[in-house]
Amino acid sequence: xxxxxSHDRMVVSRWPVVSLGVIVLCVAVFxxxxxxxxxxxxxxxxxxxxAYALDNPDLRAxxxxxxxxxxxxxxxxxxxxxxxxxxxxxxxxxxxxxxxxLESTEAAPVWRWGLVPDRFEPWAVVTHMFLHAGxxxxxxxxxxxxxxxxxxxxRIGRGRFALLYLVCGTLAGALYGLQNAGxxxxxxxxxxAIAGVMGAFGVLFARVRMRFLVWLGxxxxxxxxxxxxxFPFWFVVQLLLGLRSDVTDPEGSGGVAxxxxxxxxxxxxxxxxxxxxxxxxxxxxHDPGPDRLGRARAxxxxxxxxxxxxxxxxxARSGVRRDEACRALxxxxxxxxxxxxxxxxxxRLVRGAARSGDALGAAExxxxxxxxxxxxxxxxxxxxxxxxxxxxxxEGREAREELIEAALEGLAPETPEPLAERLARLALGHRTAxxxxxxxxxxxRLDLAEPVRLRLGAVPAAWDGGATGx
Numbered sequence: 001x002x003x004x005x006s007h008d009r010m011v012v013s014r015w016p017v018v019s020l021g022v023i024v025l026c027v028a029v030f031x032x033x034x035x036x037x038x039x040x041x042x043x044x045x046x047x048x049x050x051a052y053a054l055d056n057p058d059l060r061a062x063x064x065x066x067x068x069x070x071x072x073x074x075x076x077x078x079x080x081x082x083x084x085x086x087x088x089x090x091x092x093x094x095x096x097x098x099x100x101x102l103e104s105t106e107a108a109p110v111w112r113w114g115l116v117p118d119r120f121e122p123w124a125v126v127t128h129m130f131l132h133a134g135x136x137x138x139x140x141x142x143x144x145x146x147x148x149x150x151x152x153x154x155r156i157g158r159g160r161f162a163l164l165y166l167v168c169g170t171l172a173g174a175l176y177g178l179q180n181a182g183x184x185x186x187x188x189x190x191x192x193a194i195a196g197v198m199g200a201f202g203v204l205f206a207r208v209r210m211r212f213l214v215w216l217g218x219x220x221x222x223x224x225x226x227x228x229x230x231f232p233f234w235f236v237v238q239l240l241l242g243l244r245s246d247v248t249d250p251e252g253s254g255g256v257a258x259x260x261x262x263x264x265x266x267x268x269x270x271x272x273x274x275x276x277x278x279x280x281x282x283x284x285x286h287d288p289g290p291d292r293l294g295r296a297r298a299x300x301x302x303x304x305x306x307x308x309x310x311x312x313x314x315x316a317r318s319g320v321r322r323d324e325a326c327r328a329l330x331x332x333x334x335x336x337x338x339x340x341x342x343x344x345x346x347x348r349l350v351r352g353a354a355r356s357g358d359a360l361g362a363a364e365x366x367x368x369x370x371x372x373x374x375x376x377x378x379x380x381x382x383x384x385x386x387x388x389x390x391x392x393x394x395e396g397r398e399a400r401e402e403l404i405e406a407a408l409e410g411l412a413p414e415t416p417e418p419l420a421e422r423l424a425r426l427a428l429g430h431r432t433a434x435x436x437x438x439x440x441x442x443x444x445r446l447d448l449a450e451p452v453r454l455r456l457g458a459v460p461a462a463w464d465g466g467a468t469g470x
Contacts, residue, residue, distance in 0.1 A: 002234065003213040004147055005222065009205065009334075009368060016150030018162045023142050026190060029130045030138050033109035042101065042108035049097035056089030062098045064118065064184035114186030117177040125177070129169040131188035141190045148194075148201040155204055156275045164271045168196020172264035176257055187257050192264035195238075199268025202231035203276055209371050235265045293321050296328060305336045316345050323349060339372050347382055359389040363399040370406065380407035381419060387426050401430045408438035408456070413447045420452040427459050436460060 033039070046065075053061040105111035115121075115128040132138040153161040172192025201208075206228035213222050242258035292315040299308035309332060315325035326345040333342025346369055353362035366386050387403035390396040404426050411420075427435055442448065443457030 002230070004144065004230065005211045005213055007147065007205075007208050007210045007227070009151055009208050009372075012150050012154040014154060016153045018158050018165070019145060019149035019153050022149070022165065022190070023145060026130050026132065026138060026142060030132050033113075033131065034134070036109055038104070038107040039109055042104040042111065045097070045101040045104045049094070049101045052089060052094055052097055056094065059089055059091050059094050061094065062102075064102070065098050110186045110188050114188040115173045115177055116184060116186050117180045118182055118184040120177055125170045125173045126166065128173055128186070128188050129166075129190045129193050132190070133188055137189055141194055144194050145190070145197060148197050151208075152197060152200055152204060160275065164196060164200060164268065164275075165193050168199075168264045168267040168271070169193025171267045172196065172260040175263040176260040179259055187260065189257075191257065192260040195235075195261040195264035196268030196271065198231050198234070199265040200272035200275070201268075202227050203269060203272025231265075235262070238262050238265070291321070293325055293328065296325075296332075300332060305332065308332060309336075309338070316348075323352065334372050343369060343373060347379065350382060351385060354386050354389040357389075357393070359386070359393040359395055360399075362386045362389055363396055363403070366403065367399075380410040380412075380415065380423070383407035383410065384419065384422050384426065388422070391426065391429075397430075400426070401432050401435060404430055405432075405434045405438050408435070408442050411442055411445070411448060411452070413449070415448065415452055417449065417451045417455065420455045424455050424459050427456075428462060431463050436463075 049065055053059065053066055110131055110133070113124065113127040114131055115124040132141065149161070149165075152164070156164070169190065169192045172195065173187060176187060176192070206226065208227045209224050210227055210230045211222055211224050212230060238258050238261040241256075242262055245258055292311045296308040296311040296315070299305075299311065309329070312325050312329040312332060316322055316329050326348050330339070330342045330346040330349075333339045333346075346365070350362050350365045350369060353359075353365055363386055366383065383403040383406045387400045387407070390400045390403070404423065407423055408427070427439060439456050439459050443453050445453065
């Protein structure tokens with residue numbers, strides 16, 4: 001199993017109102033419905049009726065009460081314990097218990113507002129998206145929405161994102177209901193809608209690098225892959241699991257609606273290709289109408305990239321909204337293949353975060369810059385400044401090591417000795433194999449000034465002599 005953890009474009013240019021609204025609404029609904037008295041009563045009555053039916057296999061049980069897998073589980077447990085069904089029950093008593101359970105489902109939230117294919121209600125294709133079966137179900141879905149939703153909302157606009165989310169979730173639920181028309185079991189959760197968001201993300205941000213956890217019973221470590229690899233792979237896994245469940249679990253009682261994931265993802269792909277072709281971008285209503293940033297965003301929506309680039313450059317150099325312009329210029333640069341030209345302006349945001357005390361934020365921005373350039377930023381000074389900010393704050397040791405190694409790899413013939421001195425001080429406190437290798441390579445580079453090579457080459461000797469650093 002793969003679990004997405006992050007990606008290299010976690011920063012957006014405006015508040016993701018729709019994404020945050022969905023998250024808040026799902027949490028509020030969960031807190032208001034999970035563990036409700038009506039829900040507990042329904043579970044208790046189901047357990048009582050199911051136990052009676054399984055204990056009396058000679059009676060006629062309502063098809064809605066017992067699924068094949070429940071019967072199999074009962075017989076396995078009974079065989080392991082050497083037990084046998086008691087028998088001797090009365091049909092009237094089983095019918096009474098079953099009727100009491102069915103009546104209780106009318107008030108239980110997951111049954112009333114969830115999508116029950118055998119008892120289809122039109123509103124349920126929407127309401128089921130905001131209910132969840134448990135904390136893990138809720139948090140897993142909302143984390144995936146947090147990873148993917150804000151970036152798409154920032155790209156295509158709030159109205160279009162809301163449409164994408166609702167349509168994908170509705171289609172996923174409706175098609176799942178049609179596939180399982182006789183199933184008397186509630187479908188709940190935002191998985192279908194979020195699968196649609198993931199499908200659109202795989203199209204609109206295909207080159208974004210995703211970091212994910214590989215989990216096979218135990219965490220095996222993290223890896224990275226572009227979205228166009230990771231999300232289609234996830235889709236294929238869901239498709240194969242759905243096909244397998246059609247054979248091994250035809251009643252859909254395994255607890256995971258794989259086909260809802262499949263249909264949601266397919267709908268999201270369709271939205272992604274449609275929006276990729278149009279490339280819309282909603283302009284904030286509070287933007288001053290004639291300002292350069294607002295005009296540039298409107299030009300991006302029309303794919304008039306060169307004109308937008310010139311406006312954003314002007315705003316980034318001398319405008320009153322320089323930081324916003326630098327971020328917008330960086331996004332446009334990545335989208336139009338001009339990321340290296342936009343990198344110096346994005347570096348301003350990195351330095352600004354480091355100097356304002358947000359060292360971890362600066363490190364995250366630096367990673368975004370390095371990832372988009374498919375390597376390390378050419379300016380080692382930037383990496384050193386961020387590493388020093390992290391060291392001063394006592395935070396992000398692993399990030400510091402990454403930055404130090406990047407700075408060593410980015411040294412140029414014109415690197416001054418004072419920068420090498422700062423870099424050596426940082427390296428003293430991080431005795432890793434990667435930094436040791438980078439120091440050895442820098443000390444052996446004949447194109448670097450001799451004082452620089454000597455200063456960096458002295459660090460391993462200081463380590464061996466027992467010196468330590470901050």
